[in-house]
Amino acid sequence: MAYQFDFTFIPDYAGMLAQGVAYTVGLTVVGGTLGIGIGIGGAISRLWNVRPFGELYRYYVELFRNTPFLVQLFLIFFGLPSLGIKLEAWQAAILAMVLNLGAYSTEIIRAGLQATPRGQLEAADSLAFTRWQIFLHVMLRPALRKVWPALSSQVVITMLGSSVCSQISTEELTFVANFIQSRNFRAFETYFLTTGMYFALALLIRQTMHLIGRYLIVRRPSR
């Protein structure tokens, strides 16, 4: 007997699904922004070995790039309360995403900064720029431009990884999908729909990152 597809549940749960999407997008926007911010700080601290941050960042990056995201999330949500730090699920989710993306983007952005041609650094030196002025005005923008595609992919990976946050009852898209599936027992249809929604979200985020890159980083007149 052939399986009968049934997508008629969608209208009933449209509101919930929309909320799940909004939650996922929210996590990604906040996590992405702060994560890249941490990455920029980490990249320059590592590159110049700014004390004590350079060393701290080194351990942090290694730790977060070599352990599973789910375990990081559990450590923050279930582990930290033992130390007296009790976070809401959404707070734990954002913190885990920020720390995870921060670690990856530190290494991505560092590679971009390292690729600054020596001649440009010398030109800036010869103009009496300080180290921070060189970083801010000479290195940062071309470096971000170079690594922006890699950084965009990492943000997408982070967004997809946020589905794991359903495990601590963060009410993002996967949590909503699990909930719907437990009600209608339409596992295939529910997750098929969810897959499509994640795919669309990923494309949307890539496109948004592309536009941000264009506007913020390239910024050149059209002549």
Added chain:
Amino acid sequence: MPLVSTNRLHKFFGKNHVLRGIKLDVEEGEVVTIVGRSGSGKSTLLRTLNGLESIDDGIIEVDGAKLEVDCADAASLRALRLKVGMVFQQFNLFPHLSAGQNVMLAPQVVKGTAKSETEDIARRMLERVGLAEKFDAFPDQLSGGQQQRVAVARAIVNDPVIILGDEPTGNLDSRTAEEIMALFQDLNSAGKTVILVTHEQDIAEHCKRIIRFRDGHIISDEKVASPADARQILAKMPAGDEMVTHV
């Protein structure tokens, strides 16, 4: 008092003794060129003059800004670099900034001049090197000669007393090289002291003084009786549009 003066200048790269006790005085208004074999230490000497290379012994003084071995702190480096503009063989413009922004950045960042004011300054500087109309062009939209002129504008924007050039014409064809030499000569007429490193004899002949370098020593130091005039040479050269500069 000479404008630039170095004494007992020594520099090592590992065991390689590259500068071996350089004593060099340059007076205000001179155009000096340093020539010599590849690897003789010409670039290294030039680069020590604005602290791009640290020194292992000796003293450098440019218009009162002093750099000694044991007190090359950030403040004295900055003081020295504000006196010295530098032009490179590879131009080294900032690729993400337009020609105008390349010139504006230094006064904005280093001197804290307001943006509106630096824009006026940058326009004047670009006009001075004959590139007023390229204010909004990006480095990759400019020819080598144009990029080098922007680089000169950038190097003089904070009004240094001296301009250093490490083979500034090394990447340019002979006519364009001549135009850049005309620019240096114009700047010299306007009061800037110039020190250039070059491989090419005909470029060296534009200078008022030729210093020969070998194995980290100065082996000769001569005045040139009548330096070649770049504008006259340009006038005799075929083809190419006449360059307009206003110094």
